[in-house]
Amino acid sequence: MPFIPHTKEDIAEMLASIGADSIDTLFDEIPADLKSGQLKEVPPGLSEMEITRLMMERANQDGFYQNFIGAGAYEHHIPAAVWQITTRGEFYSSYTPYQAEASQGTLQLLYEYQTMMASLTGMDVSNASMYDGATALAEAVLMAVRSHRTSRKILIPQTVHPIYRKVVRAIVSNQKIDIIELPFNKETGRILPEALEEFSNEDIAAFVIPQPNFFGVLEQVDELTDWVHSKNALAIGVVNPTTLALLTPPGEWGSKGADIAVGEGQPLGIPLSSGGPYFGFMACKNNLIRQIPGRIIGRTNDLDGKRGFVLTLQAREQHIRRSKATSNICTNQGLMVTAATIYMALLGPEGLRRVAAHSHANTINLVQQLEKISGVDKGFSAPFFHEAVLRLSKPVDGILEKLKKKGILAGLNLQEYYPDMENTLLVCATETKTAADIKNYVEQLEQALN
Amino acid sequence: MLIFEHARSGRRNYSQAPTTTASIDGIPDNFLRKKQPLLPEVSEMDTVRHYTRLSQKNFSIDTEFYPLGSCTMKYNPRACNSLAMLPQFLSRHPLAPENTGQGFLACMYDLQEILKDVTGMAGISLAPMAGAQGELIGVMMIRAYHESRGDFARTEIIVPDAAHGTNPATAVMCGFKVVEIATDKEGNVNLDALKAAVGPQTAGLMLTNPSTLGVFEENVTEMSRVVHQAGGLLYYDGANLNAVLGKVKPGDMGFDVIHINLHKTFSTPHGGGGPGSAPVGVAKRLLPFLPVPFVTLENGKYRWVNEKEQPQSIGRLSAHMGNAGVLLRAYVYVRLLGKDGMHRIAEFATLNANYLMAELRKVGFEIAYPTRRASHEFIVTLKDIKDKTGITAMNLAKRLLDKGFHAPTTYFPILVPECLLIEPAETESKQTLDAFITAMREILAEIKEQPDLVKNAPHTMPLKKLDDVKAARELDLCWKPNS
Numbered sequence: 001m002p003f004i005p006h007t008k009e010d011i012a013e014m015l016a017s018i019g020a021d022s023i024d025t026l027f028d029e030i031p032a033d034l035k036s037g038q039l040k041e042v043p044p045g046l047s048e049m050e051i052t053r054l055m056m057e058r059a060n061q062d063g064f065y066q067n068f069i070g071a072g073a074y075e076h077h078i079p080a081a082v083w084q085i086t087t088r089g090e091f092y093s094s095y096t097p098y099q100a101e102a103s104q105g106t107l108q109l110l111y112e113y114q115t116m117m118a119s120l121t122g123m124d125v126s127n128a129s130m131y132d133g134a135t136a137l138a139e140a141v142l143m144a145v146r147s148h149r150t151s152r153k154i155l156i157p158q159t160v161h162p163i164y165r166k167v168v169r170a171i172v173s174n175q176k177i178d179i180i181e182l183p184f185n186k187e188t189g190r191i192l193p194e195a196l197e198e199f200s201n202e203d204i205a206a207f208v209i210p211q212p213n214f215f216g217v218l219e220q221v222d223e224l225t226d227w228v229h230s231k232n233a234l235a236i237g238v239v240n241p242t243t244l245a246l247l248t249p250p251g252e253w254g255s256k257g258a259d260i261a262v263g264e265g266q267p268l269g270i271p272l273s274s275g276g277p278y279f280g281f282m283a284c285k286n287n288l289i290r291q292i293p294g295r296i297i298g299r300t301n302d303l304d305g306k307r308g309f310v311l312t313l314q315a316r317e318q319h320i321r322r323s324k325a326t327s328n329i330c331t332n333q334g335l336m337v338t339a340a341t342i343y344m345a346l347l348g349p350e351g352l353r354r355v356a357a358h359s360h361a362n363t364i365n366l367v368q369q370l371e372k373i374s375g376v377d378k379g380f381s382a383p384f385f386h387e388a389v390l391r392l393s394k395p396v397d398g399i400l401e402k403l404k405k406k407g408i409l410a411g412l413n414l415q416e417y418y419p420d421m422e423n424t425l426l427v428c429a430t431e432t433k434t435a436a437d438i439k440n441y442v443e444q445l446e447q448a449l450n
Numbered sequence: 451m452l453i454f455e456h457a458r459s460g461r462r463n464y465s466q467a468p469t470t471t472a473s474i475d476g477i478p479d480n481f482l483r484k485k486q487p488l489l490p491e492v493s494e495m496d497t498v499r500h501y502t503r504l505s506q507k508n509f510s511i512d513t514e515f516y517p518l519g520s521c522t523m524k525y526n527p528r529a530c531n532s533l534a535m536l537p538q539f540l541s542r543h544p545l546a547p548e549n550t551g552q553g554f555l556a557c558m559y560d561l562q563e564i565l566k567d568v569t570g571m572a573g574i575s576l577a578p579m580a581g582a583q584g585e586l587i588g589v590m591m592i593r594a595y596h597e598s599r600g601d602f603a604r605t606e607i608i609v610p611d612a613a614h615g616t617n618p619a620t621a622v623m624c625g626f627k628v629v630e631i632a633t634d635k636e637g638n639v640n641l642d643a644l645k646a647a648v649g650p651q652t653a654g655l656m657l658t659n660p661s662t663l664g665v666f667e668e669n670v671t672e673m674s675r676v677v678h679q680a681g682g683l684l685y686y687d688g689a690n691l692n693a694v695l696g697k698v699k700p701g702d703m704g705f706d707v708i709h710i711n712l713h714k715t716f717s718t719p720h721g722g723g724g725p726g727s728a729p730v731g732v733a734k735r736l737l738p739f740l741p742v743p744f745v746t747l748e749n750g751k752y753r754w755v756n757e758k759e760q761p762q763s764i765g766r767l768s769a770h771m772g773n774a775g776v777l778l779r780a781y782v783y784v785r786l787l788g789k790d791g792m793h794r795i796a797e798f799a800t801l802n803a804n805y806l807m808a809e810l811r812k813v814g815f816e817i818a819y820p821t822r823r824a825s826h827e828f829i830v831t832l833k834d835i836k837d838k839t840g841i842t843a844m845n846l847a848k849r850l851l852d853k854g855f856h857a858p859t860t861y862f863p864i865l866v867p868e869c870l871l872i873e874p875a876e877t878e879s880k881q882t883l884d885a886f887i888t889a890m891r892e893i894l895a896e897i898k899e900q901p902d903l904v905k906n907a908p909h910t911m912p913l914k915k916l917d918d919v920k921a922a923r924e925l926d927l928c929w930k931p932n933s
Binding site: 001002003004005006010011013014015017018019020023026027028029030031033034035036038039040041042043044045046047048051052054055056057058059060061062063064065067069071072073075077079081083085087088089090091092093094095096097099100101102103104105106108109111112114115116118119120122124125126128129131132133134135161163164166167169170171173174175176218222244245246247248249252264271272273274275276277278279289295296297298299300301302303304306308309310312313315317318319320321322323324325327328329330331332333334335336338341342344345346347348349350351352353354355357358360361362364383384385400404409412431 | 472473486490501521527542546551552553568579616668671694703741757766768772782784792795798800802805857911913917
């Protein structure tokens with residue numbers, strides 16, 4: 001019996017102890033008319049060898065591609081040690097660290113994670129993670145509304161990831177929160193400052209500022225943050241953690257710094273894996289600590305005065321507060337954060353800086369070479385980080401299909417998310433791409449266009 | 451030591467990052483950070499040794515028995531991990547075209563079909579990333595259903611007092627008022643209280659069955675009739691599905707919406723607190739509201755169903771497709787178990803729980819619902835012991851750690867004083883259960899003979915009892931140099 005260790009003798013002894021004559025008797029409180037018959041869609045069990053064969057076949061069917069898609073999920077080199085340690089049984093199969101004395105490994109690691117994320121984002125504190133970047137943004141919106149006394153209005157520019165905007169709407173839809181989307185400048189690819197003026201006399205709770213934005217473009221975060229603060233609203237930064245090795249962290253934007261920073265943690269050592277599991281990060285300034293959702297680890301002492309770590313501020317959470325909790329969230333993405341912490345430790349400040357710089361330089365190199373091809377133009381004029389928009393002379397889908405046949409996933413067709421952006425492609429070349437990979441992409445795209 | 455305390459300025463790993471520097475001339479100076487982030491400067495060996503040692507300070511299923519009620523801590527088969535981590539699966543971008551992911555999508559489609567059969571529901575979405583998100587999505591669908599019928603008067607969700615805290619918290623996140631109803635002496639929901647609570651304002655009832663009291667809700671059919679007759683819908687919290695897997699289908703009990711915790715019943719790892727995964731299932735009338743994306747099969751090709759084809763969908767609740775890698779692990783697990791493995795889970799989880807309950811009663815522990823069968827879990831209450839000796843459920847829990855067992859769930863459900871909710875999953879052998887019974891017997895003797903030993907536990911952990919109050923009062927959430 002797969003994963004059931006009981007022998008015949010065990011079963012007999014156990015039933016005798018209970019005073020039942022069969023295992024079936026143990027289900028005698030379930031009304032007979034509810035009991036189900038055979039399962040029809042579940043096939044017979046496989047051995048480990050058989051399932052291995054099946055999964056290998058399916059994996060081989062999917063194969064490998066040279067990936068130039070970014071759009072919220074980025075391919076970076078993951079050092080071998082990251083997942084070898086992360087999948088140690090003591091991390092992989094442990095429970096939520098409610099019993100602190102038996103969970104110091106996980107708790108200390110999370111405290112280290114909080115330290116690294118707070119510093120990377122330039123914030124005072126970080127929680128122990130959220131489900132993913134999109135839900136972290138939704139939770140930041142809820143947090144802003146909770147802390148703002150008068151307004152339930154949130155401004156989100158359309159340069160924020162289009163799927164994030166959908167997720168935010170879905171999650172906050174039943175809480176009477178007004179989500180207002182702002183247009184962007186079609187030349188620069190940046191938030192349109194004039195669009196903000198419309199709200200100069202309106203009470204708003206928060207403004208979401210992406211850096212870099214969905215198009216890879218660098219937003220003028222200092223001016224935008226100061227504008228939000230002049231309106232007594234909160235600035236929520238949506239950032240990419242790799243880029244923070246180089247870019248001004250949200251906590252230092254403008255004269256006061258953003259109030260909340262969120263984003264997708266996947267670039268920090270998490271494989272692309274069809275979209276998950278990833279993790280979202282969330283960090284904030286001290287004055288918002290009691291509004292932050294999710295798990296938080298704090299330092300304390302044991303009876304002997306030795307340093308230790310525990311889950312803290314639990315009075316905000318659902319298992320204590322029930323219907324009055326800050327959020328219904330009950331987990332973090334523990335294992336993903338384990339990987340991210342080990343990743344950040346292995347890379348250190350200089351390693352992460354190099355990953356960021358190479359990703360930036362590779363994307364610049366790719367764009368510069370592509371611009372020389374007839375039929376390719378740069379989409380936007382503002383500086384970009386490690387992702388860029390290209391305008392093609394032909395419909396994108398056909399081009400993507402041709403390059404796919406050459407083993408290249410050439411980017412994302414933006415028209416799917418921005419209906420008026422015809423023939424535009426979003427591309428990304430991280431540090432994983434060599435000069436030869438980039439050259440090959442350029443040649444293949446040139447051929448496909450002609 | 452913290453990783454930061456191992457660090458020395460200028461130390462780094464040369465092989466793990468690009469070996470050369472690259473130009474950042476494309477980034478204007480005013481966008482660049484002035485101070486480098488506080489990431490540790492340590493060697494690869496420092497890092498490996500540090501985190502390996504940290505891991506050894508954890509309890510885990512791979513090293514200890516975890517009789518954690520309502521958490522279903524069962525063995526996580528290694529094959530599930532290694533097959534979900536095949537390089538082709540890991541390297542696939544979430545926005546890559548569907549025709550480059552037919553193998554992956556086939557696994558997702560098969561998993562949807564299997565879960566439909568096991569739960570008796572008409573449709574499944576694999577998108578939710580944790581139990582609480584499954585609940586959120588479920589309750590959002592209930593709301594969307596009523597509103598689609600022009601019924602805006604349904605503002606209340608009914609929740610039994612024994613429910614998980616996520617139930618009421620979720621209902622509030624969806625804009626509902628929570629109405630709590632009481633449990634009777636036998637551990638069933640009080641039917642009269644339910645009848646009095648329902649009305650044209652009732653949007654739905656959230657129910658865990660078997661309940662968190664470890665007993666099967668005997669009146670579930672009548673409850674379903676009462677709620678449906680009032681125009682409300684029934685939500686099934688699948689936290690305890692392990693107890694009835696393959697025995698009773700939530701769909702047959704009359705539930706309209708369910709979530710299934712894959713990290714419980716389907717053995718995906720808890721990972722120290724996540725990632726979870728909680729597919730939602732719906733009855734036919736709720737199909738149009740299912741969250742996107744989910745997988746469909748058409749002319750031999752698998753593809754995503756998106757908002758355009760599912761216009762009444764409550765939308766997207768994650769950036770991509772939920773915790774895909776967790777879903778792959780669950781898929782490998784269900785294929786290893788197969789048809790017959792499914793109901794064996796419920797049978798042996800129930801056998802283990804009833805055996806442990808019978809033996810602990812013989813040892814002298816008080817069972818909270820002594821006249822009932824245990825489902826896959828049961829409750830011991832230490833109220834009497836506390837009244838006589840001052841020893842609490844938490845003291846006993848900590849003493850168990852010394853004896854090499856993870857503590858059961860303590861102080862939940864809230865309505866049983868000084869409770870231990872005990873769930874021995876089906877993967878535990880009789881020998882392990884017997885060793886646990888011995889440990890419990892020893893502690894009972896210690897409570898009489900050496901109460902301080904129990905009161906000050908744990909003694910053998912890396913640290914002694916930790917001060918939660920200090921942690922909350924003198925908040926220290928980040929390490930600072932020279933601290």
